[in-house]
Amino acid sequence: MTIAPAEYRQRREALLEKIGGGTALFRSAPMAVMHNDVEYSFRQDSDFYYLTGFDEPSAVAVFTPHHEEHQFVLFVQPKDPEKETWVGLRAGVDAAKERYGADIAYSIDELDEKLPQYIEKADRIYHRMGRDRAFDTKVIAHWQRQLAKYQKEGRGPIALEDPRAIFHPLRMVKSPAELALMRRAAEIAVDAHARAFEVTRPGCYEYEIQAELEYVFRKRGALGPAYPSIVASGVNACILHYIENSRQMQDSDLLLIDAGCSYDYYNSDITRTFPVGGRFTTEQKLLYELVLEAQQQAIAEVKPGNPYNAFHDKAVRVLVEGFVELGILKGNVDQLIEEEKYKPYYMHRTGHWLGVDVHDVGAYKLGDDRWQPLQPGHVLTVEPGIYIAPDVKPAEDQPEVDDRWRGIGIRIEDDVLVTAAGQEVLTAALPKSVEDMERRNVAWVQ
Template sequence: MSLDAKADSFKTRRKHFMERIAAGATAILPSAPVAIRSGDVEFIYRQDSDFYYLTGFAEPESVAVFSPGHPDGEFVLFVRPRDRERETWTGRRAGIEGAMIDHGADKAYTIDELEKILPRYLEKSERVHYPLGLNEKFDERVLKMVRWAQAMRPRLGVGPTVLIDPRDIIHEARLMKEEAEIAAMRRAMEISREAHRQAMLKARGGMKEWQIEAEVNYAFRSQGAAGPSYPTIIASGPNAATLHYIQNDREMRTGELLLIDAGAEYDYYAADITRTSPIGAKFTQLQRDLYQVVLDAQLKAIDVIKPGARFDDPHNVALRVLVDGMRGLGMLQGSADEILESASYRRFYMHRTSHWLGMDVHDVGLYRVGGASRVLEPGMVLTVEPGLYIDRDDDTVPESFRGIGIRIEDDILVTANGHEVMTAATPKTIADVEALTAG
């Protein structure tokens, strides 16, 4: 997307946001704080998703203020000043001019002017929108200014009477993806697909998990992604039964299963793909049987995704298929209804089947509305990721089952007429997987 098109997109989002908070309100959004890795070394900076969604401004130590109809400017940015000496060390800053020219702010000030300028907005606002709890130190600064504005209310006849969390408004907007957002996610998924293909192709017994992690993350960066959208999971053998295993330091063995949960982040948007494959071999019969149960569950869950369906529908469908499959393999005893009612399946399947996907891998948006599972609408993107996980020490199943973990995950766009599997090109049928692992 061109820079002009991106600027227009951010402008439109701000317009809709200010229409929602309406005149007589001021919203304050802080940037993500810089995080220290150790000593004086910082983590690579990544802007807060809500802040970036409305501003397109990627620098730290920034504050965005939105005040519909305010005569001094509706969209104001407080940013770091230009500083030639600091920029020599850490890179060029936008400064006040860049905040207005390149990022569309009506007015911009240096961040150290916040206490001087922001009260001008608060004293004329009945409602203040601010996300308490993100940054305790900044909370104190904002609340001090809000209290001052409240104290001035008897004299001015106007001032804050209520503090509102703006995230409900922002998150509902982020849940419904624009075309530009979908395009960024498609690119993240294309990059991730190639990473998964290369990993299946290259994984061999005797390699360490971290070698495959390096292949995956190299594929991300070499194709223009910012890197992983979450810590890359490379789980071989019994490690695959740990849901969020990220140590990635075990030596892999030929014929074991390798679970890779990895997605790239491209232009602030995430992919989230999981594939499970045999290491340098074909599936054994038991591996094939277990894998087919998970694949059947996933395919049937995806089939029910369409406008008007409920968010919980894919999970309920996948769960029934998994339970029937586990009964057929002798992992669970009793009728399917008894197993579902007692939740005895949770020993082997302990998580939900889906989550929202977008700027964050576990993206924002309500899963329940009015006490009921949310109705799916076009523009929503969700994952479908059933699995089976058998602990290496589980003596309730035959020894041959123990230490096996299988998960298959795809990213699904709800369309006007049904759904689109955005990650369909990433190999997952038994034949396609074996063509890479045993070729």
């Protein structure tokens, strides 16, 4: 299960059409250092990988629709048997062309020599600044040399432009092959969450549950976690990106697990919250039911043509109505929403795009007043929550929080595909009802 070479070619053709008379440059990700001379496992830059499928560092991809022979050019590390003995095999120049569909490939050492021929006739250079200072400096130097020739030749790149505005919309709509990978990532993550649910007991440490999750990820063929796994028990669940995962769980705790995996570069992202001891307290159950209702109503708003903010607005309204009913907030619901009086207890948006990046690319708004309309092929998360920290301070003119609510953190998150008919919840196989979370029926974890 992977992306076929023909699909990578189609992606490049779509980009070439978008950039017209320009030249686009994409730099591979750098190797990241863990400590001293020990490096992290390499993870390719998402844009670079999306266009090439090439999974090595120290590479540059050049796209030149105006060049007579070479529209797709790769600069890569050459073969080097001695270095490959230490750090792994390289494709090399010849294989970069044959295996990855480049019109021509060069050694990365030839970049300065060869690049001018691919930018000298361009009307602009597309390059994303700010990610690699050394490469930014190199691109600017080449651009300035071309600008110096402009008065004499009357041609060349007179602008340096970020490619994201024209390129990232192409990544937003997922192809059938991409969706197959995302379904696989979702399936593996569902199994991992089910395993975590099955083994969680009072007295376990959060890191033990993290180990169970990530064991399933790797055993089932995922590259590993899509992001640092959040295994947050008790008051830790009120910390949105808690990753220490070191606390020993108690019988009365809720356990919030936010964990997904990466499968061939495509990601899943799931959150479930359940009682460690097998039963919600009255207060935990009331808040859990409120979050679940907010999520279910929000998911119903994920459909073609709806603006991106519709599902968030629905979740906020349900939560605020619930807060008023429970006495956590007081006042008119519309006014409470307008004045954001709910923010001490729900401080994040209800979702994000999902794909090659966990927080995938693409604009959420198209100008000041217009939200991105949803369309078939978009994939996003729907993840409302309630977080009432032990030391929470209510918004101005709002009541103090009763001690019985303090220390409760709950989030429920699923991955949702926009379809022509509405939506498909890719992670629907993982239960979330009160009954399932209280272990009254554990058949789903067998």
